[in-house]
Amino acid sequence: MAHEHKLEIFRGLLKFKSNTQKIWGVLIFLSIVTTVEVALGIVKPRALTHSYFLGMKLLNWIFIILTLVKAYYIAWDFMHLRDEKTSLRRVIVWTPVFLICYLIFILLFEADYIYNVYKDGFITWNF
């Protein structure tokens, strides 16, 4: 049970005195990340929208990575996975992560294939 709390985040870089303080610290961090996301979404720096990594814009990679960072802190500190047993945490996290990665891989590849069929195949669109 979550009676003892682990009070450090960022791998021990930041230590809080109480659980309440840690909650506010995480809130500030999540707010900063959201602000960065929204600012990037509004500004859309050219350097990030015109360079690609693995077929996706760098900007989108940044958005997705920041989202995963936010998800990590929501799960670890708000859902207090940090205070749970390692075995419980691994069961909860890795099972969906594995299944979701599989799903993403299979569906996005299929969709890209269909896109190419529409583009290069006999079916054309008159947009």
Place this chain on the structure above:
Amino acid sequence: MDATVSTGTEDSVWGGGNRPLGASYGKMMMWFFIMSDALTFSGFLVAYGFSRFKFIELWPIADEVFTHFPFLHGVEAPMYYVAFMTFILIMSSVTMVLAVDAGHKMKQKSVILYMFLTIIGGAIFVGSQAWEWATFIKGDYGAVETNSGRILQFVNAETGKRIALADFAETLPEERVKHQSNEGIWFQGEGYKTSYSLNEVVAGFKATPNILVRGEKLNEEGEKTLFDRKESLAKILEAKQVVEGANLVHNEYGHRLFADFFFFITGFHGFHVFSGVVINVIIFFNVILGTYERRGHYEMVEKVGLYWHFVDLVWVFVFTFFYLV
């Protein structure tokens, strides 16, 4: 906090009563539910990704779709409102953790206060989502749909800004009657009647030389393809009907699947928030009545807290994939 009963067989691993994962039955089951719900949501989001990758060149640009902020009419404010909604939800997550924390310390009064704030935050979020839906359904500038189901939007040639149907459509001496399903074949009713008929829009377009048509296809800059005046005049003849706003069949912002997924996924998430608020209200009253004080622990608050944070977690992903990426 221990719900297990001593059976006298604690020494034997197979005798029952031991909790290798250190979580009570109720909490384990909440985690089970959250995992299956997470897989449901990822199924939806990945299906959205599937459709988007399939039509990657003509997906609507979210910045052009969600540009409104309440009470600021005519001000282009892309994403500010969703950012506000995200912040509200994170904030209500924080008050929820504070309630759980106060519960561990058996402070009934604080739990009541924090649960109350959480409920308020959830209500603001659901209300914001309703407003977002209403704005999306009502539409912005209006567009026409071609025979092949593509959307043509209108742009002012000089300023490059979008132009509303009302700004150029002519009023023709014709009467346009809403087609009801009882006046024809039952499946051919019309959901709504547009402000202008197709003839009025086409006539107005031909009469106003400085308007261009914009297609759905995105160019290298990530902007929609703009046709010149000659192409535009040819394109407008393909138009089949006027579209105002978005619903499950027509979507003035672009591809209709965008609207379908928007309604489905944010709707499903909004329903989660709504049920989360209901559950929070129930627990809130239980706390006031002192149920958990008598029980000796506030684990129930922790369990609904897990659900509430999960709703927040899902929103983080919905926010990214609908509004940012």
